[in-house]
Amino acid sequence: xxxxxxxxxxxRGIGLVGVVAVAAWFGAYALNERMWDWLLFDRVGLDSExxxxxxxxxxxxxxxxxxxxxTGIIFxxxxxxxxxxxxxxxxxxxxxxxxxxxxxxxxxxxxxxxCSCSAVPAFIGFVGAGVPIGVTLSFLIASPLVNEIAIGLLxxxxxxxxxxxxVAAGLTIAIVAGWVLGRMGVERWVExxxxxxxxxxxxxxxxxxxxxxxxxxxxxxxxQEVREILGKVWPYLLIGVGLGAVIHGWVPSDFFAAHxxxxxxxxxxxxxxxxxxxxxxxxxALPLIEALADKxxxxxxxxxxxxxxxxxxxxxxxxxxRVLKLPLLGAFAGVVAVGIIxxxxxxxxxxx
Amino acid sequence: xxxxxLGSGCANCVRLEANVKEALAATGIxxxxxxxxxxxxxxxxxxxxxxxxxxxxxxxxVSGRVPAADExxxxxxxxx
Numbered sequence: 001x002x003x004x005x006x007x008x009x010x011x012r013g014i015g016l017v018g019v020v021a022v023a024a025w026f027g028a029y030a031l032n033e034r035m036w037d038w039l040l041f042d043r044v045g046l047d048s049e050x051x052x053x054x055x056x057x058x059x060x061x062x063x064x065x066x067x068x069x070x071t072g073i074i075f076x077x078x079x080x081x082x083x084x085x086x087x088x089x090x091x092x093x094x095x096x097x098x099x100x101x102x103x104x105x106x107x108x109x110x111x112x113x114x115c116s117c118s119a120v121p122a123f124i125g126f127v128g129a130g131v132p133i134g135v136t137l138s139f140l141i142a143s144p145l146v147n148e149i150a151i152g153l154l155x156x157x158x159x160x161x162x163x164x165x166x167v168a169a170g171l172t173i174a175i176v177a178g179w180v181l182g183r184m185g186v187e188r189w190v191e192x193x194x195x196x197x198x199x200x201x202x203x204x205x206x207x208x209x210x211x212x213x214x215x216x217x218x219x220x221x222x223x224q225e226v227r228e229i230l231g232k233v234w235p236y237l238l239i240g241v242g243l244g245a246v247i248h249g250w251v252p253s254d255f256f257a258a259h260x261x262x263x264x265x266x267x268x269x270x271x272x273x274x275x276x277x278x279x280x281x282x283x284x285a286l287p288l289i290e291a292l293a294d295k296x297x298x299x300x301x302x303x304x305x306x307x308x309x310x311x312x313x314x315x316x317x318x319x320x321x322r323v324l325k326l327p328l329l330g331a332f333a334g335v336v337a338v339g340i341i342x343x344x345x346x347x348x349x350x351x352x
Numbered sequence: 353x354x355x356x357x358l359g360s361g362c363a364n365c366v367r368l369e370a371n372v373k374e375a376l377a378a379t380g381i382x383x384x385x386x387x388x389x390x391x392x393x394x395x396x397x398x399x400x401x402x403x404x405x406x407x408x409x410x411x412x413x414v415s416g417r418v419p420a421a422d423e424x425x426x427x428x429x430x431x432x
Contacts, residue, residue, distance in 0.1 A: 085416070086401045086402050086416065087399075087400075087401060087415075090401060113402075113416065114402065115364075115402065117360075117362040117364065117403060118401065118402035118403050118416070120360070120392050121392060121395050121396055121400060121401050121402060121403055122401045122402060124392060124393075124396040124401075125396060125399070125400070125401035126401070128396060193393055217423075220420075221417060224417075224418070319360075322392060323392070
């Protein structure tokens with residue numbers, strides 16, 4: 001936290017630090033590859049034609065690149081999200097009927113800062129304020145599923161159109177899944193104490209929460225987010241890039257086109273089957289996905305894999321068990337998985 | 353002064369409790385009680401939707417993030 005504590009207090013001070021930081025970031029990003037080229041092939045003298053050297057180069061270059069992207073994305077999104085609170089989202093969603101509510105909830109799920117450790121208080125807070133359960137579930141699905149890190153990494157790796165498809169698919173799944181679950185009359189599978197909550201919810205509930213944050217505080221929160229998230233994902237990032245490097249260097253091109261190509265109907269199922277139980281995150285999955293794409297795995301299958309990794313996490317399911325009974329939890333996971341599978345097949349069909 | 357830290361045991365609420373203790377030591381406030389609330393029904397009754405939460409004398413001061421010890425200190429002093 002020493003960087004944060006040394007932040008200047010004046011707006012001009014922060015502005016200056018900001019300009020320098022942004023310039024340094026762009027410089028590092030642009031020079032990244034060339035630096036590793038120089039370091040490994042010129043200084044250390046490795047032969048770039050050999051597989052181990054090329055894999056090492058890729059590993060170092062890609063890790064640095066993604067780490068830089070993560071820092072940028074997390075910071076910017078972290079600061080922007082200080083303008084939105086989940087209490088305000090609740091006020092917006094309260095009393096909205098299903099359909100419209102599902103659409104708004106999905107969109108707000110993407111924009112609102114939300115940690116899955118807060119899944120239970122969020123659920124209770126929404127339902128207690130009169131937000132229909134299906135609408136609440138749309139929020140809880142959209143939030144992890146449409147992940148800003150995934151958007152940023154997909155954008156820089158595969159282009160804005162793939163990133164946009166991902167967002168559209170994620171929102172659609174959240175909206176439809178939440179709506180379907182709402183139609184299933186799932187109240188009987190919600191723990192009774194949630195429905196009995198007689199929350200005196202006013203528009204300012206949870207207020208004393210200071211929404212008039214100074215710019216310094218917003219920047220501080222952004223930096224805190226970077227520290228926290230990088231701190232959590234770096235092992236997965238290293239593993240992901242490591243696997244990606246191995247695939248990159250040692251797996252023959254088009255290997256996957258033969259076994260997992262668009263003609264193989266099981267590809268999407270396998271991808272989702274692997275992704276759901278896998279505990280990782282967007283930063284760890286992306287380098288792997290990039291390498292697989294290079295070797296012929298179709299984009300629909302890869303997006304389905306990405307979404308199943310980020311959408312459902314075992315820790316969140318364990319937490320939600322306190323408010324959702326097992327049948328609803330199962331239905332929740334099942335409907336989302338089916339949605340992801342459908343998206344996988346759809347994208348394979350339209351993208352090839 | 354009654355301080356409540358709302359949270360169900362994840363790393364963030366543990367950090368907040370630590371920051372609160374640090375802030376109390378730094379500001380020299382001795383007449384404060386610190387309680388940890390982990391029951392979801394109780395947490396929800398305060399109207400907050402993301403943990404951790406910091407409640408002082410039944411007013412919710414911060415929710416959804418972990419304020420640093422110096423920020424907690426400022427809030428505690430203002431709350432007297």
